[in-house]
Amino acid sequence: MILVTGRQLPDLLHIFPGVAVCDRVVAENGGLLYRPATAETQLLAPPASLRFLEALRARGAEPLFEGRTVVATVRPHDVTAAEVIRELGLELEITVNRESVMVLPRGVNKGTGLAVALQELHLSFEETVGIGDAENDEAFLRLCGFSAAVANAIPALKNRVGMVTTAAYGAGVAELVDRLIGDGLGTPMTGPAKPSGE
Numbered sequence: 001m002i003l004v005t006g007r008q009l010p011d012l013l014h015i016f017p018g019v020a021v022c023d024r025v026v027a028e029n030g031g032l033l034y035r036p037a038t039a040e041t042q043l044l045a046p047p048a049s050l051r052f053l054e055a056l057r058a059r060g061a062e063p064l065f066e067g068r069t070v071v072a073t074v075r076p077h078d079v080t081a082a083e084v085i086r087e088l089g090l091e092l093e094i095t096v097n098r099e100s101v102m103v104l105p106r107g108v109n110k111g112t113g114l115a116v117a118l119q120e121l122h123l124s125f126e127e128t129v130g131i132g133d134a135e136n137d138e139a140f141l142r143l144c145g146f147s148a149a150v151a152n153a154i155p156a157l158k159n160r161v162g163m164v165t166t167a168a169y170g171a172g173v174a175e176l177v178d179r180l181i182g183d184g185l186g187t188p189m190t191g192p193a194k195p196s197g198e
Contacts, residue, residue: 002026002117004110006097006136008067009034009041023121029095029102029136030113031069033120044116045069045108052092052103055084071103097136098154109139129185131165131176132157146185148176 003022005012006029013019025034031045048071056064056073061080065072073081078094078101085092085103093106118128130137130144133153141147141161148163150172158164163185165172179185 002114002121004030004114004117004130004132004137004140006070006072006095006100006102006110008065008070008072024117026110026113026117028067028070029097029104030109030111030139031067031104033113033116041068042116043069044113045105049090049092051088052081052084052090055088056080059084069104069108073101075099075101077101095136095139097134102136110136111139111143114140114143129176129180131173133169 001022002024003019004026007027009027009032012025012027019025020036022036025036026032027034031043033042033044034040046069048066048069053064053066053071056071056077059080061073061077063073075096078096081094081101081103085094091106092103093108095102095104095109118125125143126145128144129146129148130141131148131150132141133150134157135154138157138160141157146163147161148165149157149161150165150168152168152172153164163176165175167175
């Protein structure tokens with residue numbers, strides 16, 4: 001099991017003390033890999049840009065969170081972040097997750113982070129089932145052999161996956177897991193993505 005999240009690792013470990021059930025954690029929206037069995041971390045992107053952070057602070061972008069690789073804030077500071085990136089000529093990209101705003105080096109996202117985790121575990125995207133709920137999940141869900149969204153997901157994501165659960169939040173994830181354990185994903189699904197092997 002791989003958890004792919006936009007959260008910074010200390011925050012995740014605080015709210016999810018049972019993280020050891022995961023084989024890998026991709027945190028900071030693809031910028032950091034965590035191995036729960038050994039508590040090792042690996043940066044998957046350059047460290048957060050201090051120039052960028054200082055410029056955002058100078059313009060009053062609050063709250064502002066500095067991760068190992070990610071800089072995070074909230075809307076409407078995505079506009080400020082875009083202005084700073086352009087003015088300083090930085091190779092950074094903005095990703096949103098509902099009201100959250102995450103800034104990472106260009107080309108780093110949940111999909112690139114998941115690719116590293118899968119490679120370590122000798123797994124392929126084709127044999128991966130993914131589930132999510134927001135804009136930043138699209139980057140990895142479009143790569144999975146089968147993709148799903150929970151009932152409370154944003155409409156745009158629901159239109160791009162192979163299954164939308166009837167339940168929301170964690171109950172939707174449990175629904176997908178029950179389906180995998182039970183009759184599998186071999187029955188026809190709505191949406192463009194199809195299970196591998198169909």
